[in-house]
Amino acid sequence: MAQSTVPLPSDVRSPFEVYVNGVLQEPMVDYQVRGGALVFARSMRKDKVSGWRWALGAYGVGTYRQDDSIDVRWTREDGSQAVAQRLEVSEVSD
Structure with a gap:
């Protein structure tokens, strides 16, 4: 079964x-x-x-493929909100 991993940004803290x-x-x-x-x-x-x-695409010809977007939202230590968008995805086979 294939798994996908997404590294978290270093400043992400629970809860997120x-x-x-x-x-x-x-x-x-x-x-x-x-x-x-x-x-x-x-x-x-x-x-x-x-x-x-x-x-x-510049000529109006579209191609469509799977494009998953992974975003993470958390609260920083100073109380401000942070969002990491479109994180990198790696696929790992078991």
Whole structure:
């Protein structure tokens, strides 16, 4: 079964909220935290647009691929809110 990992920014502290494509995720149901990273028990991908696909898009030709967006929201020690958007996703095979 493929798993996806997302390294957390170094200043993230519990409690924090995790969103995948704008949908709030539940800890221990949708993801686990291991060694400073989020671990999802499903395959997620972040689309990378090549130069060729970018050129096609400039002419109005669209290509669509899976593009999961992982965002984390937390409160800093000074009380201010912080959001890390579109975190990098790594896929790991079991």
